[in-house]
Each structure stands twice: as C-alpha cells, then as structure tokens.
Amino acid sequence: MKSLKWLVLSIISAVLVVAPVAMAADVQEDQKAILVTGASSGIGLKVTQDLAAAGHFVYAGARKEKDLKALNEIPNVQSIRLDVTVQSEIDAAVAIVTAEGRGLYGLVNNAGVAIVGPMMDVSDDDFHFQMNVNVYGPFRVTKAFAPLIVASQGRITTIGSIAGTVSPAGLGPYCMSKHAMEAFTDALAAEMEPQGVVVNIVEPGNYKSKISASAFNRMVTEKVAAGVELTEAQKAMQDRGSNDRSQFKDPDEVSDAVMLALFDENSKLRYMVVPNQGEAAFTIGKAVQELVQLNEDQPYSYDREGLIKLLDEAMNPVTE
Ligand SMILES: NC(=O)c1ccc[n+]([C@@H]2O[C@H](COP(=O)([O-])OP(=O)(O)OC[C@H]3O[C@@H](n4cnc5c(N)ncnc54)[C@H](OP(=O)(O)O)[C@@H]3O)[C@@H](O)[C@H]2O)c1
Structure with missing residues (x-):
C-alpha cells in the first residue's frame, strides 16, 4: 500500500516537474530571436509585443532610457x-546579440521618420536626416546583422510604406526614402535567396503612431526654437497643429502582416496593408498608371492584349 502511494506520488511529481520542462523545451525549440528597430512606439512596439506574446525573443531597439526600461518590462x-544612424551603436548591438548566443533569425527594419514639404523647400539638413534614418539606417543595420541572419537561414523584413509606390506633392522626401526601400528589398531578396534567407517588405497605409508628431517636432517646433524662419509649407503645418494620428486605426493588421512576412512558409515579397479601400485604390491605381506610362509611346510597347497576358502571368506564376 505504501509502495503504491509512493508510486502514485512519484508519477504526479514527475508529471508536475517534467511537464513544465517539456513545455519550456517546446517554446525554446520554436522560439526565434528577432531584432526590431524603432521599437519604442507605433508599429515597432506593436510588432515587439506580438512577437514576445507568441513566445519569441525580441531584441527591441530604442534610443531613450525610459523606452529601453519600459521595453525590458515586457517578458521575452x-x-x-x-540609433540606426550611429554605426558604433549598431556594432555594439551586433556584439550583444552575438554574445547572447541565441543567434538571430529575424530582423525587422522598422525605425523611421518623415520629412514633409515641397521638394524645392526642403533643406539639405532635413533631406539628409530623412535618408540617414530611413535609407542608410536599414542598409547599415542589415549589413551588420546579415552574417547572423544567414547563419540561421532567417528573414529580413523592412517596413516600407504605400509611399514606396505613391508620391503625392508635399511628401517627396519621405516617399523617396520608401521608394528606396522597394529597390533595397528587390535586390536583397534576389541576392539572399541562394543563401537561404527570405527578404520581404511590409507596406502600410495610414495607421496610428507617433510619426506625424515627430515630424511636426522637427519641421516646426525645433525650427521655431532654433530661430529658423519657417517656409510657407511649414507655417501652414504650424497652423494645422501637431497631428497625433489618433484618427487612424491601431497598427494591429500591420503587425499581423509582419508575422506572416517573418514566419509564413509561403511568404510574399510584398505585403501591402491598408486600412480602407480608398488607400488600396490610390496605391494600386498608381502602380497601374506607372505601368501604362512606362509602356506607352515607345517602340517596344505591349498592346492591350499583351499587357493583359502579362498581368495574367504575374497573377498565376508558373512554379517549377
Ligand atoms: N504609421 C503609419 O501610418 C505608417 C505607414 C507606413 C509606413 N510606416 C513606417 O513604419 C515605421 C514605424 O513608424 P511609426 O509610424 O510606427 O512611427 P513612430 O511611432 O514614430 O515610430 C518610429 C520609431 O522609429 C524610431 N526612430 C526614429 N529615428 C530613429 C533612429 N535614428 N534610430 C533608431 N530608431 C529611430 C523612433 O524612436 P524614438 O521614439 O526614439 O524617436 C520610434 O521607435 C516607419 O518606418 C514608418 O515610415 C508607418
């Protein structure tokens, strides 16, 4: 009787002890390490929260002490x-991730800023700032972390924008930076594929974040404080006031697309994610217009049937 009780107790305690270990092993096995840049707010924060909640380990890039502290409070x-413009910080981040020994499966190039205003009004300084963060930033960070990603046959996902396709008046510098990320992704995807790395881009429309408030800060508040004379466009911006983007949806669906970009077996090269039909029509319409403009009035133009055939083939690619 005593030995039966002992047997039952030992089975129960074995289950109690082994079960969590087995669960931890499962989580450990599936857990991927992913670096998200610009994780302090908006899309980067949401992606960080979702990855961590799914059991992955997130290296969350941020610049301010209070943001670094707050991110550390999130489990995983x-x-x-x-700062994606500071090479020494990028090098230090590579050293930390390497020393941690988890490898790096994923990189989400998310950090970004927006410079707005007519092209001919934009100062060299603002233009450089735009390109330094949104173009040189992902280039530098990707280059630095590529060996780790290749070693784990991982993925590189960049947060582009519908501004990588459209380019309305007044948004030129930002759109230039996001168009650059389209080219970056196409070239890098082709180059990395033979090395077993998947590269793709998520292209959101308008979602809630701090990006417009930060733009207002740089384009108005900081210039006023520095005594710089505002351009007409900046004065108009000043009159409209800072935009907190609270009228837009939370970026949940953008984060969902990032999850697919990072983990889906049949991942796509481009994930356009927009909050309404209008933004989809605007973006796809622009892409079609550009196709027509490229094609028209040149010696090797496709006729309508030829274009439709191309479209059909692109929509139903032949896979070997
Ligand atoms: N929200 C949208 O509707 C939308 C649409 C299309 C694309 N996007 C893209 O989504 C990405 C995230 O933007 P968001 O809308 O979520 O804006 P956000 O809330 O302003 O987030 C931007 C993030 O980038 C960081 N950042 C800025 N400069 C940096 C630098 N030099 N180094 C490292 N991090 C830096 C910010 O950090 P600090 O807090 O330290 O400044 C912040 O964490 C951007 O690439 C943006 O272009 C956004």
Missing part, C-alpha cells in the same frame, strides 16, 4: 540601445 524582450 531585451531592449538594445540602437
């Missing part, structure tokens, strides 16, 4: 000081 998240 380790914040890393990372």
